[in-house]
Amino acid sequence: MRISSTAATLGTVLALSASALAVAPAASAAQAAPAANTGVKIDKLVVNGGKPIVIGTGQNEKFSISVTVSDNSGIDHKGLPYLGIKREVGDNYWGYFLEPTCKAKNRTTSVCTSNFTSEPKGYDLPRNYFAGNWQVYLQFTAKDGDYYGAYHGTHPFQRRAALTVDAGPEPVRKNKNLTITGKLSRANWDTLRYAGYTNQPVKLQFRKKGTNSYSTVKLVKTNSTGNLKTTVKATTDGYWRWNFPGTTSTSTTLTSGDFVDVR
Incomplete structure (x- = not known):
């Protein structure tokens, strides 16, 4: 059985059990192939301020993913941008995914941020075997239709x-x-x-x-x-x-x- 997460509208991720992976808008969250060189560039990625994501058991834990992304035509803020972080262990899966808030930095560049909340009291926790390095997923569409959707490095996700x-x-x-x-x-x-x-x-x-x-x-x-x-x-x-x-x-x-x- 795969254990997955789906995104809630207010920045909180709810844990669900499912027989298939959670699916992101317009793209599967399970896509792992490198993005084609379409012109969309990831200029900067910051996960949780550069610190490991550390989760305890009794209080809500917040973390963020922030991306500076560019394309010569600009980034389409309504083109289903999507940010997330996940890990697979064997057939088991856990992930946090959300549509970010994007702000234009200039004509070509935008900064997009998703703020996540893990709620232990609501049992929104992965299992112990998921602790370790998680894959970061990024998805963007440019105004000229260029698309970027790929995992972009890893980040530590740890037990407190x-x-x-x-x-x-x-x-x-x-x-x-x-x-x-x-x-x-x-x-x-x-x-x-x-x-x-x-x-x-x-x-x-x-x-x-x-x-x-x-x-x-x-x-x-x-x-x-x-x-x-x-x-x-x-x-x-x-x-x-x-x-x-x-x-x-x-x-x-x-x-x-x-x-x-x-x-």
Whole structure:
């Protein structure tokens, strides 16, 4: 079974189950062949401000696709422009597609933008196995009839990560052991909950009181439930934090610093 999405009129994408791919106006969203060189040019593509699209489980998440596109005759704003992002895994499919709002920049060039909203509480979430790099789909028609319809690169679409930290005892005697704990979890799109992210390397970082930058002390791997625990020598006052660099499927995250008074 293929899992697909269809576009709603107010910029929200609703998740549906279907036996076929969702079909875009005037063209199938499943078209993957490169666009012919018709004269329509993609001058600039910006997805989510250049940042990965990160989706959690309990709040609406917004992202956008913005394209600067040109043709010597100009872009037809009523010619069914269409923007989207999707991924296929085996026979399964999930995508977000919307007709954009287009504004002319000059006689030949337009900027077209689609604003999307993923609504976890409405079960508008892909399944976990869709996390990773998604294909970006662009469709435009020029005023002279030139057509562009193709996938144009990929963009990361990730599960949101969460991280905690606790350093103790507080205060601690100088050169005594200090224990730093925490937990790394990530959004489970299948259950709409967060669960521990296991066997992942996380940086333990320290910032000395009165300074502005953190340095990495060691790497610690999460255990079978996503928990972190390590011991260091307490030598000076400062802030301890965990920093997770992320993976292809999961976002980066870091904690605020937990201050420890060393006496």
